[in-house]
Amino acid sequence: MSYFTPDRRAQAEELLSLYPKARSALVPLCHLAQEQDGWLRPEAMEEIAGLVGVTPAEVRGTATFYDMLHTEPVGTYLIAICTNIACLLDGAQELLEHAEELLGVRAGGTTEDGRFSLEEAECLADCDHAPCVQVNHRFVRAQTPEAFDQLVDDLVAGRVQETIPPHGTLCRVRRDGGLRVDRQQIAAERAAARAAKASRAAAADEAKPSSGGSS
Amino acid sequence: MLDGRSVTARPGEVLIAAAERAGVFIPRFCYHPRMKPVGMCRMCLVEVASPRGPALQPSCFIPVTEGMEVVTTSERVKKAQDGVHEFLLINHPLDCPVCDKGGECPLQDQTLAYGPGESRFVEEKRHFEKPIALSNLVLLDRERCIQCGRCTRFAEEIAGEAQIDFAGRGERLEVAKFPTTSFSSYFSGNTVQICPVGALTATPYRFTARPWDLDQVESTCTTCALGCRVAVQSSANRLTRLLGIDVDPVNQSWLCDKGRYVFESVNGDEALVPGAAFAGEARPAGRGATVRLTQPLVRTHGELVPASWGEALGAAADGLRRVRAVGGPEAVAVLGGARLTNEGAYAWAKLAKGVIGTDSVDAQLGDGLPAELVLSLPRATIDEACRAKVLVTLTGDVREELPVLFLRVRQAVLSGATRLVELTYQTTSLTPYAAASLLMRSGDAPGLARLLVGGSAIASGAPFHPDGPPWSPAQLATARDLLAETPEGAGVVVLVGRPSLAEDASLVAEAVEVLANAWPAARFLPTLRRGNVHGALDMGFAPGLLPGRVSLEEGRAWFRRFWPTVPERTGRSGAAVLASLAGDLEDPDGASDQREAPKGPPIGALVLLGADPVGDFPDRQLAERALAAAEFVVVVGGHPSASLHHADVVLPAAVAHERPGTTTNVEGRVSRLGQKLVAPGLAWPDWMIAAELAASLGADLGFTSASAVLEEIGRVAPSYRGIDAAIEEGTHRDGVIVPLVGRGVERFEPIDPIATPGVESVERQGAPPRVGSARIGAWVVPVSVEGSGEGVPRLLSWPSYVAKRTSTRPTHVSPPDAYTLRLVSGRRLYDRGSAVLGSPSLVPLVPKAPARINPHDLDRFGIDDGDAVRVRSSRGSLVMRAEADPNVARGTVVIDFNLTVAVPDHRDAPGREALRRETTAEKDRRGTERPEDAQRELGASVLIDAMAPVTDIRLESL
Amino acid sequence: MDASEASGVPRIVTAGFDDPESYTIERYLARGGYQGLRKALGMDPEAVVAEVDRASLLGRGGAGFPAGRKWSMLRPDPVTYLVVNGDESEPATFKDHALIERNPHQIIEGTLIASYAVQASQAFIYVRGEFALGLERMQTALNEAYAYGAVGRDIFGSGFSIDIVVHPGAGAYICGEETALLESLEGKRGFPRIKPPYFPAAIGLYGQPTVVNNVETMANLPWIVLHGGAAFASLGAGRSTGTRMFALSGHVRRPGVYEVEMVKTTFRDLIFSEQLGQGLREGRTVKAFVPGGVSAPWFGPEQLDLPLGQDEVGAAGSMLGSGSVVVMDSSTCAVRAAWRITKFFFRESCGQCTPCREGSGWLERILYRIEHGRGREEDLEQLLDICDNIAPGLTWPPQMTTICVLGPSIPSSIHSAISMFRDEFLLHVKEGACPMSGGSHG
Numbered sequence A: 001m002s003y004f005t006p007d008r009r010a011q012a013e014e015l016l017s018l019y020p021k022a023r024s025a026l027v028p029l030c031h032l033a034q035e036q037d038g039w040l041r042p043e044a045m046e047e048i049a050g051l052v053g054v055t056p057a058e059v060r061g062t063a064t065f066y067d068m069l070h071t072e073p074v075g076t077y078l079i080a081i082c083t084n085i086a087c088l089l090d091g092a093q094e095l096l097e098h099a100e101e102l103l104g105v106r107a108g109g110t111t112e113d114g115r116f117s118l119e120e121a122e123c124l125a126d127c128d129h130a131p132c133v134q135v136n137h138r139f140v141r142a143q144t145p146e147a148f149d150q151l152v153d154d155l156v157a158g159r160v161q162e163t164i165p166p167h168g169t170l171c172r173v174r175r176d177g178g179l180r181v182d183r184q185q186i187a188a189e190r191a192a193a194r195a196a197k198a199s200r201a202a203a204a205d206e207a208k209p210s211s212g213g214s215s
Numbered sequence B: 001m002l003d004g005r006s007v008t009a010r011p012g013e014v015l016i017a018a019a020e021r022a023g024v025f026i027p028r029f030c031y032h033p034r035m036k037p038v039g040m041c042r043m044c045l046v047e048v049a050s051p052r053g054p055a056l057q058p059s060c061f062i063p064v065t066e067g068m069e070v071v072t073t074s075e076r077v078k079k080a081q082d083g084v085h086e087f088l089l090i091n092h093p094l095d096c097p098v099c100d101k102g103g104e105c106p107l108q109d110q111t112l113a114y115g116p117g118e119s120r121f122v123e124e125k126r127h128f129e130k131p132i133a134l135s136n137l138v139l140l141d142r143e144r145c146i147q148c149g150r151c152t153r154f155a156e157e158i159a160g161e162a163q164i165d166f167a168g169r170g171e172r173l174e175v176a177k178f179p180t181t182s183f184s185s186y187f188s189g190n191t192v193q194i195c196p197v198g199a200l201t202a203t204p205y206r207f208t209a210r211p212w213d214l215d216q217v218e219s220t221c222t223t224c225a226l227g228c229r230v231a232v233q234s235s236a237n238r239l240t241r242l243l244g245i246d247v248d249p250v251n252q253s254w255l256c257d258k259g260r261y262v263f264e265s266v267n268g269d270e271a272l273v274p275g276a277a278f279a280g281e282a283r284p285a286g287r288g289a290t291v292r293l294t295q296p297l298v299r300t301h302g303e304l305v306p307a308s309w310g311e312a313l314g315a316a317a318d319g320l321r322r323v324r325a326v327g328g329p330e331a332v333a334v335l336g337g338a339r340l341t342n343e344g345a346y347a348w349a350k351l352a353k354g355v356i357g358t359d360s361v362d363a364q365l366g367d368g369l370p371a372e373l374v375l376s377l378p379r380a381t382i383d384e385a386c387r388a389k390v391l392v393t394l395t396g397d398v399r400e401e402l403p404v405l406f407l408r409v410r411q412a413v414l415s416g417a418t419r420l421v422e423l424t425y426q427t428t429s430l431t432p433y434a435a436a437s438l439l440m441r442s443g444d445a446p447g448l449a450r451l452l453v454g455g456s457a458i459a460s461g462a463p464f465h466p467d468g469p470p471w472s473p474a475q476l477a478t479a480r481d482l483l484a485e486t487p488e489g490a491g492v493v494v495l496v497g498r499p500s501l502a503e504d505a506s507l508v509a510e511a512v513e514v515l516a517n518a519w520p521a522a523r524f525l526p527t528l529r530r531g532n533v534h535g536a537l538d539m540g541f542a543p544g545l546l547p548g549r550v551s552l553e554e555g556r557a558w559f560r561r562f563w564p565t566v567p568e569r570t571g572r573s574g575a576a577v578l579a580s581l582a583g584d585l586e587d588p589d590g591a592s593d594q595r596e597a598p599k600g601p602p603i604g605a606l607v608l609l610g611a612d613p614v615g616d617f618p619d620r621q622l623a624e625r626a627l628a629a630a631e632f633v634v635v636v637g638g639h640p641s642a643s644l645h646h647a648d649v650v651l652p653a654a655v656a657h658e659r660p661g662t663t664t665n666v667e668g669r670v671s672r673l674g675q676k677l678v679a680p681g682l683a684w685p686d687w688m689i690a691a692e693l694a695a696s697l698g699a700d701l702g703f704t705s706a707s708a709v710l711e712e713i714g715r716v717a718p719s720y721r722g723i724d725a726a727i728e729e730g731t732h733r734d735g736v737i738v739p740l741v742g743r744g745v746e747r748f749e750p751i752d753p754i755a756t757p758g759v760e761s762v763e764r765q766g767a768p769p770r771v772g773s774a775r776i777g778a779w780v781v782p783v784s785v786e787g788s789g790e791g792v793p794r795l796l797s798w799p800s801y802v803a804k805r806t807s808t809r810p811t812h813v814s815p816p817d818a819y820t821l822r823l824v825s826g827r828r829l830y831d832r833g834s835a836v837l838g839s840p841s842l843v844p845l846v847p848k849a850p851a852r853i854n855p856h857d858l859d860r861f862g863i864d865d866g867d868a869v870r871v872r873s874s875r876g877s878l879v880m881r882a883e884a885d886p887n888v889a890r891g892t893v894v895i896d897f898n899l900t901v902a903v904p905d906h907r908d909a910p911g912r913e914a915l916r917r918e919t920t921a922e923k924d925r926r927g928t929e930r931p932e933d934a935q936r937e938l939g940a941s942v943l944i945d946a947m948a949p950v951t952d953i954r955l956e957s958l
Numbered sequence C: 001m002d003a004s005e006a007s008g009v010p011r012i013v014t015a016g017f018d019d020p021e022s023y024t025i026e027r028y029l030a031r032g033g034y035q036g037l038r039k040a041l042g043m044d045p046e047a048v049v050a051e052v053d054r055a056s057l058l059g060r061g062g063a064g065f066p067a068g069r070k071w072s073m074l075r076p077d078p079v080t081y082l083v084v085n086g087d088e089s090e091p092a093t094f095k096d097h098a099l100i101e102r103n104p105h106q107i108i109e110g111t112l113i114a115s116y117a118v119q120a121s122q123a124f125i126y127v128r129g130e131f132a133l134g135l136e137r138m139q140t141a142l143n144e145a146y147a148y149g150a151v152g153r154d155i156f157g158s159g160f161s162i163d164i165v166v167h168p169g170a171g172a173y174i175c176g177e178e179t180a181l182l183e184s185l186e187g188k189r190g191f192p193r194i195k196p197p198y199f200p201a202a203i204g205l206y207g208q209p210t211v212v213n214n215v216e217t218m219a220n221l222p223w224i225v226l227h228g229g230a231a232f233a234s235l236g237a238g239r240s241t242g243t244r245m246f247a248l249s250g251h252v253r254r255p256g257v258y259e260v261e262m263v264k265t266t267f268r269d270l271i272f273s274e275q276l277g278q279g280l281r282e283g284r285t286v287k288a289f290v291p292g293g294v295s296a297p298w299f300g301p302e303q304l305d306l307p308l309g310q311d312e313v314g315a316a317g318s319m320l321g322s323g324s325v326v327v328m329d330s331s332t333c334a335v336r337a338a339w340r341i342t343k344f345f346f347r348e349s350c351g352q353c354t355p356c357r358e359g360s361g362w363l364e365r366i367l368y369r370i371e372h373g374r375g376r377e378e379d380l381e382q383l384l385d386i387c388d389n390i391a392p393g394l395t396w397p398p399q400m401t402t403i404c405v406l407g408p409s410i411p412s413s414i415h416s417a418i419s420m421f422r423d424e425f426l427l428h429v430k431e432g433a434c435p436m437s438g439g440s441h442g
């Protein structure tokens, strides 16, 4: 029995087909599993291990290297506040403390109702809107304590469901189909191109025999 | 240039290794000479000249190049190394006094040797929850881990199963297993050995000893027949730990967990006393709670009672003399011997064949191959097998039977130089690496062998089956193409063993003959796996043979010079001895390797040398009847067994690590065994028991020590000529391959001073350059001693074997019908043998055996995965759990040998009740319930018919 | 931004940024999108390489290696890959983020041109995982490009075919390092690969020769092909040609991403120009600034007039790096800034190398202690000595004891802060507290 739902199972097959080696699909498949459950269940990692041809321990080992992949449950909304240098200069530390107080959890924790997880993030690359805040990896630009309170309000009230899907859903745009060119064909075309290049080089040499050793 | 002097390196050699050979020791943690370098720990930084000035480079990773200039002693190098060392210590708990590694820890050693007195680190150290169990055998203390990645790399790169891996990132990088599974590798102990700190510890060793209390000898592991080199450590006459030693041609530093931990069964706390428990019965929990035989016993008024050696030897001699007087020498049979040293085996061979005069002597109990075939085949070394162009396997799962050979073969195949062709009944641990894996059914081997060497399907005599052949034609074509590239079998090595104990050895033998005849240039590596079985066969422990790989006829005249007598006639094999005792020999389908054996007088006396027919013989029913019928039984051994019930005299013997001597491995390599312990109680080494029993029979075997036996072997056993001198001066480590000739080249062995603490530790070896290396002169080139004059008999050889076997006719296997499945019963590493059952750390790892059947067949029979089924053969029946297993060839049922069968999962299934009834009925049928039955319960041996070429099975759903 | 156009300097990669719909294919085509690709496909691949070589296009990812040269180093092999680095995670660098969200088609077009030039077998665009919107925009753009016939089989009827895959990261700064990026793309943890081999051009993705280039580097290619390498090289000066995106943040009035001409613009222009950063707040002065990502040593006010050129900044002892400039005004606590930057490296060290894994944590703990008033005078020398054990000599560019340059980047900010503001450190020790606590707030 597959861990993935039938639709996601099909997506998983497509992801696998995109890469010359199956293991490359490991991280995308982890994202897919998180889209399904919000985090990486052991069953998910076992299934991914089978799909990409490694052990479950390797899937877990690899996944835990990455901050976005969670092997423990996370809140529906993962709020990340950057405190790195540019944001620090603009009051990020204070905003983080405010958030901790408001949500009643320390950075790294999840509220008891499982709704919010709070994270102290490294630079999120939106430094012109410091301090930078993301919810489920969507930039929300809640730069002041007041704006942050409003954000939490909106999340609780479900006012931003359209723009912010539950944690785990990353890219909502699917690739239009798999690869279009098969690898054999590419190989043949590149070989032909190499031959063409060689003949161009030969022709160039012939064209100017006197210049000698133009290569 | 290394520190200003000129040094030569080998092509591709990394700096750290070249420096080491030149006597310059560069500190390191992550580098291991048997694994790919990763350059992670940064301890080995040295200065290498570059166009932009000298640069710090990891010497473990940088290959030496012509003209390279390297400095290992500059201030800059020292500062960099000290810096790394300090970094490693800042988060390392200084709990050396309670750490298993304390006293043999390179981190500790280097701290003491070079480190600053006081730490500059005043911050809080990183903390982790105390040790977590990665498995039954391995614990992890994450606080102590220095993230060198040796263990995770071992798991992935060497063992090929990454059940542990790094998790996390940066300072939180930690070794972890998957939460729902465990680090269940057969090789997990190696990670403990190569861990440079005390992060990984082994449960059997944890807290048992401090390194400085340990005393050690070097020895050879005899758990299986591969012959891995080990350091055996003990404290207060108890074994505490085994460590692998790096021997290039054999184990390359690795051990399997069975070999590493079965030492627990040697630490017997309890002597067997009359009326007390027999083998394996409920014993006190805890370490070393193993029952040992420590006292001679003699059956008096139906009870085994303690006796003096004099009394016991006298009783044994009387019994043997009585039987011989009635039935002649051939009425005495000696079974077992694979657990003996070469010296023990030779002494017992001399006693049996040279004093008593019987040739019915056999070290193999129906689980081997015809001895003459094994000794006649052109033998390959392990190295040759791992350098073969094509390696063909016709054996059980190598990882289950000779685990470290699996590691070697896997590396060989991964290197790309060796292609693997498997002939097998089920997918094995090597299948993922095989170029072709040819699935067959029991009985197919000879036919498939004919196809492989180019025969046509019809000529091959491949038996008809409704499903067609189980192998894939494409894979067969691949295999044939590969083999076509090796004319005459040049560069082909065949691993030959027993893939199933539920079929007659003659089937494999016939297939091997086909291959050997078709490929005259091929070589063969026999994978007989029991302890020193190869040494025993070499010592003549088989019917028709004499010591030194000569036949009885060929060697008779020669041995008459040294022995009081030599048997007149060829004797019976172990299986035939039992069959004859049980009265089954007249069976027209008689054990086929016995077809030519003369029907001698009935067997009257049985000497069991560490052998347990009831527990070990494939056909349990036959063995029980045989032992019950034997008139006089002498049991010689270190551990009680199910066969003890039938003993008239019990003579306690020393076991592994309690006796010096030599052993011979699969490739014919003879190496030394070290004695570490004094045997418990009154147990004696085997050679001494033989000598004393001979004396009681009025003969003088002529030796007073194990080395005197070796001296005689070296003088009289043709293939062992010169062995005693060679093993003395050759090397203590590599051993030598017999037959010997000349000296090999000096070789430099990589030894990892971190992986083998206590073996070559900084302390023991003093300062570099000796650290991490051993110079070895090896005897490597075998030759025949043919024509060396003095009437030395000729060794067995393939041409002489073929000349003798003109009468060979193929074993007839009738084709199965659509309702039968053919039984395959192979070996698992952890089974219910006395060594494993005597090792508390391993007992929990012994699996149960379900009936594994291809899903296609299960469907055919309308049985679901997990259902209870009755499995019935001509010998008996079992109720057990059926398991769908696509790895099993169609038409086959696999029930692994020497395991208790698995019962259905669902507690209230009808099968459960049926099982209860079945078991009770079986016990009723066999009469009173005996304690050994209760604990051994029932396994595949209940089903196997040793008198039939194959065992057919019918499945009944319940 | 208007300023540059007014001054005749083209906006090469940020053209269309003013348009809120700039990321769609319609708008891209309206701006002349995919013309560069059409032109390139009509040229010989070597001619494209030559054009890029002529442009002297320095890589925009941080190391500043000339793209044309990198391509020429590719080991000849039937199977080669192109990997485009959009993992942008260097603190205070946010130019690639803007580019990915607002001009994805130009990245794709550049990727196709480069693929054609090096005759790659397949191309991957690795987008930082935290850019959910960026991933969606990039994937949408790729779908559009496929539909338009710009990607896939027989592109624009030229006979050239290639597939591009958008690959999401999953949150690990180190995966921006090119060999870690390849490991990550192979489905492994992002451990940088040990050298040798020195370049992915020899052994890269799946062991095959591979070109790794930054997304901004790619985005320059259509313009170069259309206008010629010489036109590109006529902008800027010396080796630093063309325009470049700079991410300006910290204590400036108008933080943002600005595309300016290289060398012709100075740090002072960037920070103070009305069209660009618009200077600092009332009464504040520049205390120090980070010239090229937090791996770079800091500059003080005296370096404000340095031109934005790779060699110019290099000669002054730092680097232009990832093109991010962080301005710290007089209210900033230097200890706090150095601590936070060190904490970043501590959290992002991959953990392979002992000096980086253990050293970063040690330094972070000491700096935290000092900032919180528990410092000791000897801590300063100890900090520098630990730094020296990670990057011996504390030279620039650094000597290494580690596999990648993340480790040796750790000392930059600490060394800068202590050299420039030693007194401030001592004040922390003396007062047992941060003398400017709360003061770092803008």
Ligand SMILES: Cc1cc2nc3c(=O)[nH]c(=O)nc-3n(C[C@H](O)[C@H](O)[C@H](O)COP(=O)(O)O)c2cc1C
Residues within 6 Å of the ligand: C058, C059, C060, C061, C062, C063, C064, C065, C067, C085, C086, C087, C088, C089, C090, C173, C174, C175, C176, C177, C178, C179, C212, C213, C214, C215, C217, C404, C405, C406
């Ligand atoms: C620690 C570290 C992080 C890096 N992060 C990035 C990054 O986020 N984006 C990027 O393009 N290059 C990054 N680089 C540089 C890349 O290794 C590589 O030089 C670059 O992608 C090559 O592209 P270019 O030649 O077009 O600049 C990083 C380098 C290091 C050492």
Ligand code: SF4
Residues within 6 Å of the ligand: C174, C191, C192, C348, C349, C350, C351, C352, C353, C354, C356, C357, C402, C403, C404, C405, C406, C407, C408
């Ligand atoms: S320097 Fe740091 S980030 Fe780079 S490889 Fe080493 S441990 Fe990893």
Ligand code: FES
Residues within 6 Å of the ligand: B027, B028, B029, B030, B031, B038, B039, B040, B041, B042, B043, B044, B045, B058, B059, B060, B061
């Ligand atoms: S880096 Fe060379 S031994 Fe670890």
